[in-house]
Amino acid sequence: MGKKGEKGPTSEASQSTNGRSADIAAWRSKRLVNGGVGIGERKRAFESISFRPQPTVVSWEDGSSREQRETIGYPGEYPFTRGIHATMYRGRLWTMRQFAGFGTPEDTNRRFRYLLEHGQTGLSTAFDMPSLMGYDADHKRSLGEVGREGVSVSSIEDMERLFDGIDLASVTTSMTINCTAPIAFAMYVAVARRRGIPFELLGGTIQNDMFKEFIAQKEWISPPEPSVRLACDVIQFCAAHVPRFNPISISGYHIREAGATAVQELAFTLADGLGYVEECLSRGMEIDTFAPRMSFFFDVHNDFFEEIAKFRAARRMWARFMKERYGARDPRSMMLRTHAQTAGVSLTAQQPVNNVARVALQALAAVLGGVQSLHTNSMDETLSLPTEEAVKVALRTQQIIAEETGVVNTVDPLGGSFYLEQLTDDIEREALAYIAKIDEFGGMLRAVQLGYPQHEIAEAAYQFQLRLERLDEVQVGVNKFVDAEEELSIPTHQIDPSIERDQKERLVRFKAARNATTHTAALERLEQVCRDRGNVIEPLVDAVDTGVTLGEASEVFRSVFGEYRDPGLV
Amino acid sequence: MTEDDPETGPEHKGAEPQRGPIRILIAKPGLDGHDRGAKVVARALRDAGMEVIYTGLHQTPEMIVRSAIQEDVDCIGMSILSGAHMTLFPAVLQLLKEEGATDIVVFGGGIIPKGDIEALKAQGVGELFGPGVKMDEIVAWVRGVVGARE
Numbered sequence: 001m002g003k004k005g006e007k008g009p010t011s012e013a014s015q016s017t018n019g020r021s022a023d024i025a026a027w028r029s030k031r032l033v034n035g036g037v038g039i040g041e042r043k044r045a046f047e048s049i050s051f052r053p054q055p056t057v058v059s060w061e062d063g064s065s066r067e068q069r070e071t072i073g074y075p076g077e078y079p080f081t082r083g084i085h086a087t088m089y090r091g092r093l094w095t096m097r098q099f100a101g102f103g104t105p106e107d108t109n110r111r112f113r114y115l116l117e118h119g120q121t122g123l124s125t126a127f128d129m130p131s132l133m134g135y136d137a138d139h140k141r142s143l144g145e146v147g148r149e150g151v152s153v154s155s156i157e158d159m160e161r162l163f164d165g166i167d168l169a170s171v172t173t174s175m176t177i178n179c180t181a182p183i184a185f186a187m188y189v190a191v192a193r194r195r196g197i198p199f200e201l202l203g204g205t206i207q208n209d210m211f212k213e214f215i216a217q218k219e220w221i222s223p224p225e226p227s228v229r230l231a232c233d234v235i236q237f238c239a240a241h242v243p244r245f246n247p248i249s250i251s252g253y254h255i256r257e258a259g260a261t262a263v264q265e266l267a268f269t270l271a272d273g274l275g276y277v278e279e280c281l282s283r284g285m286e287i288d289t290f291a292p293r294m295s296f297f298f299d300v301h302n303d304f305f306e307e308i309a310k311f312r313a314a315r316r317m318w319a320r321f322m323k324e325r326y327g328a329r330d331p332r333s334m335m336l337r338t339h340a341q342t343a344g345v346s347l348t349a350q351q352p353v354n355n356v357a358r359v360a361l362q363a364l365a366a367v368l369g370g371v372q373s374l375h376t377n378s379m380d381e382t383l384s385l386p387t388e389e390a391v392k393v394a395l396r397t398q399q400i401i402a403e404e405t406g407v408v409n410t411v412d413p414l415g416g417s418f419y420l421e422q423l424t425d426d427i428e429r430e431a432l433a434y435i436a437k438i439d440e441f442g443g444m445l446r447a448v449q450l451g452y453p454q455h456e457i458a459e460a461a462y463q464f465q466l467r468l469e470r471l472d473e474v475q476v477g478v479n480k481f482v483d484a485e486e487e488l489s490i491p492t493h494q495i496d497p498s499i500e501r502d503q504k505e506r507l508v509r510f511k512a513a514r515n516a517t518t519h520t521a522a523l524e525r526l527e528q529v530c531r532d533r534g535n536v537i538e539p540l541v542d543a544v545d546t547g548v549t550l551g552e553a554s555e556v557f558r559s560v561f562g563e564y565r566d567p568g569l570v
Numbered sequence: 571m572t573e574d575d576p577e578t579g580p581e582h583k584g585a586e587p588q589r590g591p592i593r594i595l596i597a598k599p600g601l602d603g604h605d606r607g608a609k610v611v612a613r614a615l616r617d618a619g620m621e622v623i624y625t626g627l628h629q630t631p632e633m634i635v636r637s638a639i640q641e642d643v644d645c646i647g648m649s650i651l652s653g654a655h656m657t658l659f660p661a662v663l664q665l666l667k668e669e670g671a672t673d674i675v676v677f678g679g680g681i682i683p684k685g686d687i688e689a690l691k692a693q694g695v696g697e698l699f700g701p702g703v704k705m706d707e708i709v710a711w712v713r714g715v716v717g718a719r720e
Contacts, residue, residue: 384681461610466705566605566627570616
């Protein structure tokens with residue numbers, strides 16, 4: 001514990017190249033009791049939120065400066081440790097993208113317009129649970145859940161209403177949806193086709209990451225193998241027809257929120273990415289035709305430097321995998337572009353205004369880590385869907401970082417910090433060890449089927465809980481600096497029951513008005529393509545256009561590929 | 571940490587030799603996938619010497635009550651973060667009544683407004699734990715209610 005700064009190989013390497021390690025050793029013995037290991041310090045051990053021991057100090061003798069020049073490189077150049085663009089935020093700020101969605105498509109459409117009016121530069125759609133799990137608003141399992149945690153979308157008409165008055169050719173839209181992503185994507189594309197917008201102009205991102213569903217978020221229809229294939233259908237279709245659209249957002253966010261450490265988040269997310277690459281390559285796709293449009297999505301947690309190092313390590317690792325393992329030649333294939341969201345799990349129901357400070361610090365870490373877009377959580381999100389006022393403070397937090405702090409003025413301003421570079425190296429090494437283990441299983445599909453990442457995350461979540469209860473982890477306002485008088489005031493988020501009723505009635509009318517012949521033919525064609533293991537996107541676009549609903553298309557997946565059930569492992 | 575903890579298993583067995591450990595069903599109703607809390611609680615109860623059956627995700631009230639009866643549990647603990655607590659808890663209580671299994675104690679956890687907590691307790695929910703609760707508190711509460719019934 002706490003010995004990182006003085007351990008062997010790196011110190012020896014620097015000794016041979018610069019002969020200065022005697023100085024740091026002398027400094028340590030002179031200034032630090034017991035070399036700084038646990039004596040004369042405020043705590044016995046200093047550890048990150050991911051349980052990683054932290055050194056007292058790191059000096060340039062600790063890493064090999066010669067090696068580091070190669071691994072760090074320059075901004076906009078391989079291996080992109082310092083950022084994917086040479087000018088980073090001097091060229092263009094990150095996209096401020098607040099996730100929104102609730103109620104009817106009209107309700108969410110109004111929130112979208114509100115956010116655009118207040119300077120937001122991209123849209124991000126939250127769908128309700130039935131849409132995310134493949135049930136129409138009028139399904140029995142949707143009862144009480146319609147429009148509750150996101151917007152209800154069952155038909156192409158809902159999708160049209162959601163984006164009413166918003167120019168799909170100029171605004172980029174992110175859709176957070178996974179097992180039903182191929183269907184939602186088909187609806188979006190079909191709406192564009194109805195409006196006469198060429199597919200080439202459509203920009204945006206669909207999450208479409210099924211590995212992390214089985215690992216962490218747990219929204220699924222069918223078992224892992226066909227689910228991953230369907231996700232890759234979207235990638236394949238976009239590579240051919242919708243070149244500006246990111247067909248997948250490989251997400252560590254949910255993995256982290258489920259309890260993973262920073263290293264696990266990084267390792268499992270990149271391993272998920274490798275899993276999709278393998279599936280695409282097995283279809284005969286060429287790496288440089290799809291890798292440039294694979295995008296990522298990470299959490300930004302409380303541990304400031306650990307998070308910054310995580311983003312830097314992620315870029316370097318992905319670049320190397322793409323170049324060295326898959327022989328990518330296009331530098332865009334090697335660039336890890338990422339969205340980030342502040343850590344919902346770090347927010348507290350107690351003293352909720354404190355969350356504004358947490359979010360600001362996390363957002364700053366994301367920016368110093370060089371992300372391409374960012375969602376800042378609202379202070380009231382542990383309690384219910386955020387109020388408009390809270391959403392505005394969250395957006396303003398990003399604007400303050402961008403416009404007032406000056407951190408955007410210089411590219412990768414922390415690059416070269418002894419501590420940060422060593423931390424980046426350490427996190428990379430530890431994540432690579434996890435990926436090597438997943439490779440031993442035979443890749444992420446097999447590892448997920450065996451429950452390996454699921455188990456690792458549950459274990460880390462439990463360890464974290466024990467640390468909280470021992471006060472090894474502090475949550476201000478929860479287990480330290482508690483306001484004894486505080487009574488949790490939890491606003492009841494009133495979902496107007498008319499939302500569910502209206503959505504159902506509208507859907508029933510929609511279904512009744514369809515042409516039965518074309519509807520049946522479209523469903524049969526979709527089913528046939530599923531049985532033939534063909535790419536489902538094109539038949540899906542036609543199907544939703546003729547009125548096939550999200551629930552009906554999901555039912556085809558259920559019947560052909562089977563239904564997945566949670567093994568319920570603890 | 572359980573074996574050498576004097577407060578767990580052995581003492582319980584000593585107090586009630588014919589009866590096995592407390593049996594609990596941890597259940598996760600609804601469509602959402604937020605199972606972190608449910609799994610942590612399940613693990614903590616298990617580490618405290620109880621027999622824990624975890625339903626897995628996406629359960630309906632009918633599935634939960636069926637499992638509870640089949641597994642002959644003392645308690646059902648439901649984790650609800652979706653805001654649907656005012657429909658799901660009463661549904662489970664009602665089904666238990668219909669099955670003549672009201673001896674099974676129902677408790678839960680999640681983000682639940684105070685007024686709702688009072689209303690649900692009045693309907694027969696044993697306890698509702700909010701954010702920041704310690705695992706020890708849950709363990710002690712379960713021991714208290716199940717022990718008291720014996």
